[in-house]
Amino acid sequence: MDKLKAYDTPFYLYDLDLLNASLSACKTQADRFGYHVHYAMKANTNDMVLREIVKAGFGADCVSGNEVKKAFQSGFDPKAIVFAGVGKSDKEITDALEIGIGRFNVESVQELEVLNELAAKYNAIAEVNIRINPNVKSYTHANITTGLNENKFGVSAEDIQEIIQLTENLKHIKLGGLHFHIGSQITRMEAFKNLCLRVNEINENCKQYGWKPDVLNLGGGLGIDYVNPKDNPHADFQLYFETINGLLEADQDQEIHFELGRSLVGQCGQLITKVLYEKLGKTKDFLIVDAGMTELMRPALYQAQHFIENLSSEAAEQNYDVVGPICESTDCFGKEMPLPKSKRGDLLAIYSAGAYGESMANAYNLRAQNPSAYIINGKVVRP
Ligand code: LLP
Numbered sequence: 414m415d416k417l418k419a420y421d422t423p424f425y426l427y428d429l430d431l432l433n434a435s436l437s438a439c440k441t442q443a444d445r446f447g448y449h450v451h452y453a454m455k456a457n458t459n460d461m462v463l464r465e466i467v468k469a470g471f472g473a474d475c476v477s478g479n480e481v482k483k484a485f486q487s488g489f490d491p492k493a494i495v496f497a498g499v500g501k502s503d504k505e506i507t508d509a510l511e512i513g514i515g516r517f518n519v520e521s522v523q524e525l526e527v528l529n530e531l532a533a534k535y536n537a538i539a540e541v542n543i544r545i546n547p548n549v550k551s552y553t554h555a556n557i558t559t560g561l562n563e564n565k566f567g568v569s570a571e572d573i574q575e576i577i578q579l580t581e582n583l584k585h586i587k588l589g590g591l592h593f594h595i596g597s598q599i600t601r602m603e604a605f606k607n608l609c610l611r612v613n614e615i616n617e618n619c620k621q622y623g624w625k626p627d628v629l630n631l632g633g634g635l636g637i638d639y640v641n642p643k644d645n646p647h648a649d650f651q652l653y654f655e656t657i658n659g660l661l662e663a664d665q666d667q668e669i670h671f672e673l674g675r676s677l678v679g680q681c682g683q684l685i686t687k688v689l690y691e692k693l694g695k696t697k698d699f700l701i702v703d704a705g706m707t708e709l710m711r712p713a714l715y716q717a718q719h720f721i722e723n724l725s726s727e728a729a730e731q732n733y734d735v736v737g738p739i740c741e742s743t744d745c746f747g748k749e750m751p752l753p754k755s756k757r758g759d760l761l762a763i764y765s766a767g768a769y770g771e772s773m774a775n776a777y778n779l780r781a782q783n784p785s786a787y788i789i790n791g792k793v794v795r796p
Contacts, residue, residue, distance in 0.1 A: 414724060415502060416793040417760060417786070422687040423704035425771050425785040426793070428764070429465055431680035435647035436469040439677060442650040446658045446669070449494055453633050453674030456768040461787055461796070462678060463487040472515070474633070474672035480507030485512050495630075495672070497544065497592065498566055503531060510535045512778065518592040518630070520544045520567055525586060532585035539585060542592040542630055545570050547611040551596030551604045551634065554715045566594070570615050574622045588624065590668075591615065594632025597675060602656045604634075609660035610774045616663065629663055630670040637679040640762040642720050648676035675768035682767025684709050685729075685786075688759040689738070697748075698733050699754055705737025706744045707780040709766055710773045713743040723752050725759035735761070739778055 417426070443450050451472035454463075458480070462486070472493030473484035477546055478501075484494050496509045497518035509517070510532060519525050519541045532539040546567035562569075568576065580588045595608055612629055635653050638645035653676075663669060686704035693699075711717035721735060730753055735746040746763060755761075774782055786795040 414760075417685055417724070419686075420542065420786055420795060421783045422685055422760070423702075423708050424685055424783040425459070425766065426683045426685050426788065427459065427462055427767065427785060428681045428788040429461065430788060430791065431646055432462060432465050432678060432767075433469070434467065435677055435681060436471070438647055439485045441467060443671070446654055448654060448718060449668055449670045451493065451670060451672045451678060454484055456674030457678045457682070457770070457772050458483055458786060459771055460487070461785070462681070462767075466677070478508050479500070481505070481509045481512060481514060486562075491515065493788055495542075497672075503527065504702065507535065510537050510539065515540065515764045516589060516628070517541045521680060521739065522568070522572070522579065525576070525580065525583065529583040529585045529652050537589050538584065540589045542589045542628055543568060543573065543576055543588070543591040544592040544594070545615060547593050547595065549606060549607045549611050551597050551599050552601045553596045553598050553636070556715055567592075570618070572708065573615065573619060577619070577622050577624045588615065590626040590628025590630060591619070592630040592632065594672065595634060597634050599634040600636040600637040602652065605653065605656055606660055609657055610677060613660075616667075620796070625664070626667060628668045628670050629661070631657065633672040633674050633676070635673055635676040637651050637675055637765060637768075639717065639765045642680055646680050648679075650676070671704045679765050679768035680704060682770055684763040684766040684770060686761050688755050688757055688761065690757060693754055695764045698731065700733040700735045700752070702737060702746070704763070705739035705780070706741065707739055707777050709746070709763060709770050709776050710775070710783070712746050712767060713741070719762040721747060721752065722762045722764070723749060723755050723759055724762055726753040727756055728754035730754075
């Protein structure tokens, strides 16, 4: 705590011990079924966090040229780097070809043709998974649902036969497997069960069309507990993989891949912020803190609720709206939150901020980000 007080706030605090526990829980459960897990870089690209993920032996799922480069520079095996995304630019594609990544998750017919042309210039063969939009509900926030017909992602399952035929003439494309991703922060296993049933159906159709996918990539999306993060310091990987294994019908020679982000890194990060002012209003009381939607956008974007703890006070609780300094009314971490009576200078920890926190931070209002701190072997350090 004294260490934390010494650092300029707000800052991210990553518990690398907790991260490693989460990585190892995931790996142990995935290994039981021979599953391959790629880490979804978009969740967090902090160097120290990436270092642990590389060490733990995960692949990388990237959605921009810079993520591909970062994955490569961070030491991920290029063959275990996958590049997804609906709008890959020519430059991003050629950079990825140059690095020699394992797979492109292709999201449209036109992208397939462009990839073929660019690979031809490189005299390379691009291995691809076709991203299918399975039209399966994910029961999550609408803004992070990706697998419905109305979403921009992937191609329709009905187009797959045509794509198989088309790729026969694309000499620089090797058709590998199928890719799916239905959304994020999914807590109802029913969504994954429905995805498996749909994958079985599409996989079977592909075989009927004379092509057996070598990879079935089920994407990511496994949710974490934002309400009680202390009780559930990592996601339930056992339930997740057992659920999938119980329903997915794949042949021995088909690899099963996943792209997990939040479930691996979400709980290991906290945003540490200082109370600037306690403002007792007419109808409600505000705690004005020095972190804002510029550091953690999730509450403003998705009405996300993060558990908040006052690290400096154990006084009796009262309700506060916890708000940041940004000139937007959505700059609010929570309304009517029960917290100990707080005062100027108290440190608050905003939990479950390891995923889509720092990676979505921005410079609105010309805000600058402070360096992060880490817990390593139980000790707080800032390299
Ligand atoms: N694969 C694909 C193709 C994705 O689009 C995503 C996330 C993932 C994997 C990883 O999903 P995860 O396991 O982390 O749920 N900013 C939002 C989340 C956006 C997720 C976008 N795609 C948030 O803060 O909740």
